[in-house]
Amino acid sequence: MICAVEALRLGLKVLLIEKMERIGKKVLATGNGRCNLANRNFDMTHYHGSCLPAAEVVFEEYPPERIEDFWKGLGILYREEERGRCYPRSLQASSVINVLRRTLSYYEQEGSLKVLTDTVVTGIRLDKKQKLYEITCRTREGEQAKTLQFKSSQAALLTGGKASPRLGSAGEGLEMAGKLKLPVTDLRPGICRLLSPDPMTRRLSGLRFDTRACLLSGKERIAEARGELLFTDDGISGPCALDLSRQAGELLKEGKPAAIAADLAEEYPEGELFALMMERCELLKAVSLEEMLEGFLHKRIIPEVISQTGLDRKAAAGTMDKRKTGALCRVMKSFCVEISALDSFKDAQVTVGGVHQKALGQGLECAAYPGLYLGGELLDLDGDCGGYNLMFAAACGLSIASGAAAHQLDVEGGRG
Numbered sequence: 001m002i003c004a005v006e007a008l009r010l011g012l013k014v015l016l017i018e019k020m021e022r023i024g025k026k027v028l029a030t031g032n033g034r035c036n037l038a039n040r041n042f043d044m045t046h047y048h049g050s051c052l053p054a055a056e057v058v059f060e061e062y063p064p065e066r067i068e069d070f071w072k073g074l075g076i077l078y079r080e081e082e083r084g085r086c087y088p089r090s091l092q093a094s095s096v097i098n099v100l101r102r103t104l105s106y107y108e109q110e111g112s113l114k115v116l117t118d119t120v121v122t123g124i125r126l127d128k129k130q131k132l133y134e135i136t137c138r139t140r141e142g143e144q145a146k147t148l149q150f151k152s153s154q155a156a157l158l159t160g161g162k163a164s165p166r167l168g169s170a171g172e173g174l175e176m177a178g179k180l181k182l183p184v185t186d187l188r189p190g191i192c193r194l195l196s197p198d199p200m201t202r203r204l205s206g207l208r209f210d211t212r213a214c215l216l217s218g219k220e221r222i223a224e225a226r227g228e229l230l231f232t233d234d235g236i237s238g239p240c241a242l243d244l245s246r247q248a249g250e251l252l253k254e255g256k257p258a259a260i261a262a263d264l265a266e267e268y269p270e271g272e273l274f275a276l277m278m279e280r281c282e283l284l285k286a287v288s289l290e291e292m293l294e295g296f297l298h299k300r301i302i303p304e305v306i307s308q309t310g311l312d313r314k315a316a317a318g319t320m321d322k323r324k325t326g327a328l329c330r331v332m333k334s335f336c337v338e339i340s341a342l343d344s345f346k347d348a349q350v351t352v353g354g355v356h357q358k359a360l361g362q363g364l365e366c367a368a369y370p371g372l373y374l375g376g377e378l379l380d381l382d383g384d385c386g387g388y389n390l391m392f393a394a395a396c397g398l399s400i401a402s403g404a405a406a407h408q409l410d411v412e413g414g415r416g
């Protein structure tokens with residue numbers, strides 16, 4: 001949509017083909033309906049994948065200020081929240097989509113844009129003689145399936161990846177890239193839930209709390225995240241888990257062990273926690289260990305914490321010595337959940353992997369196919385949770401539009 005808006009502003013004629021019944025469906029679901037469209041802490045360390053060189057070029061051309069200006073120009077002002085995350089000031093993803101749809105409908109009425117919804121692009125090929133791309137689509141006319149074909153000197157494949165297929169992107173773009181013999185890397189879900197074989201997560205299902213969590217591989221600390229952690233029937237979710245899912249996916253791919261360790265007493269350094277627990281055990285020596293922890297930890301997690309220490313939860317708190325208290329504190333500072341897999345693409349927010357950098361020439365134009373542009377999640381580039389993916393999608397859209405407009409001028413100049 002962004003690419004179309006910019007291309008139209010630059011004077012190009014555009015055909016926008018969308019498989020869903022309306023354009024922009026995914027954006028409505030972003031940021032829990034609030035659309036986290038950018039991040040003020042932008043730098044390239046928040047991006048991963050082979051297409052980093054292309055992303056650097058794109059962001060040099062369209063740095064965060066130019067992306068913000070694009071949104072401002074449409075009437076969308078940023079509202080910055082925690083960790084630099086920017087949302088539309090209205091905190092409504094629908095306002096982002098409405099302004100884009102309204103702008104596009106202006107160009108539709110003016111005649112420079114045609115939008116085809118409920119239409120799936122099924123193939124794209126280059127007619128080398130005519131230097132035109134033939135785009136084949138499938139649509140319906142009443143109950144009848146119908147095939148459409150279009151020709152254009154330039155095309156942009158912005159079909160997203162495979163994540164959350166119910167919102168549109170189901171991997172067809174990657175299949176088309178494969179048919180064009182473009183290199184596509186292995187794919188896996190990103191920014192997704194982490195699955196655990198431990199039945200404990202089912203017992204804790206629904207429990208959520210703010211924490212600092214650490215991704216461990218054996219004893220090695222791999223990464224850290226802060227935010228809410230949520231237990232589900234088959235694993236963990238919430239911003240903390242989503243933030244750590246990329247690196248957890250790396251470990252699992254390499255066959256290494258992975259676990260998330262949550263700090264259940266974040267505000268207490270280890271020494272202070274130890275002193276506090278010794279004091280509580282003395283003060284409440286007549287009650288059981290699990291009763292001693294009540295009021296300090298959530299009731300549902302107490303038996304799980306004690307079980308990880310190997311202590312007897314029914315034993316009197318007064319029987320706790322320094323060794324046992326030390327063991328209890330270590331578990332509270334590092335409450336472990338084993339991770340065995342990532343959630344499927346069905347509910348993931350992004351695709352890790354995609355079309356490899358080797359497919360690209362200058363910027364986002366295909367090396368082997370002049371006038372064919374690729375961008376967004378289709379590429380082997382994924383950003384961290386927090387607005388980075390929509391920022392990249394926006395920068396790609398703007399960059400492709402300006403590349404296509406320049407290309408058009410060259411062609412017209414050449415003809416002239």
Ligand SMILES: Cc1cc2nc3c(=O)[nH]c(=O)nc-3n(C[C@H](O)[C@H](O)[C@H](O)COP(=O)(O)OP(=O)(O)OC[C@H]3O[C@@H](n4cnc5c(N)ncnc54)[C@H](O)[C@@H]3O)c2cc1C
Nearest residue numbers: 019030031036121159160164168172376377387389390393
């Ligand atoms: C639930 C959820 C929440 C998210 N929240 C955030 C967030 O808050 N901030 C953030 O930065 N990122 C977020 N993301 C990630 C972000 O939405 C994507 O990375 C971004 O939208 C990718 O943009 P894109 O244009 O490359 O692809 P998409 O947004 O996936 O758009 C691709 C479009 O192409 C259409 N399409 C696909 N195949 C075909 C075909 N064969 N023919 C015709 N049309 C086709 C699709 O229907 C879709 O409309 C979230 C993702 C999800 C799923």
